[in-house]
Amino acid sequence: MDQLQKQALQVAKEIVVKFIEVGRISPSNFSEYFEPIYDDVYRTVTKAGQAPAIEKDSSVEPK
Numbered sequence: 001m002d003q004l005q006k007q008a009l010q011v012a013k014e015i016v017v018k019f020i021e022v023g024r025i026s027p028s029n030f031s032e033y034f035e036p037i038y039d040d041v042y043r044t045v046t047k048a049g050q051a052p053a054i055e056k057d058s059s060v061e062p063k
Helices: 003-021 027-048
Strands: none
Touching: 003 027
16 A cells, blocks of 8 residues: 555545544444545545646736
8 A cells, every 4th residue: 555545544534533423424334435435535635646737817817
């Protein structure tokens, strides 16, 4: 497991724990939610490293 996967795993765990604390997820259905949350976090983290440069919008004038 590479460093990026470990970080995504830690973030997903923290998110799920918060959802359990506020009652949105119960420990009995943890496995139903953990994998999709991990997948979303990992996909987001890997896309963040490959983000294209932001194009300047010529329709917006600076103040």
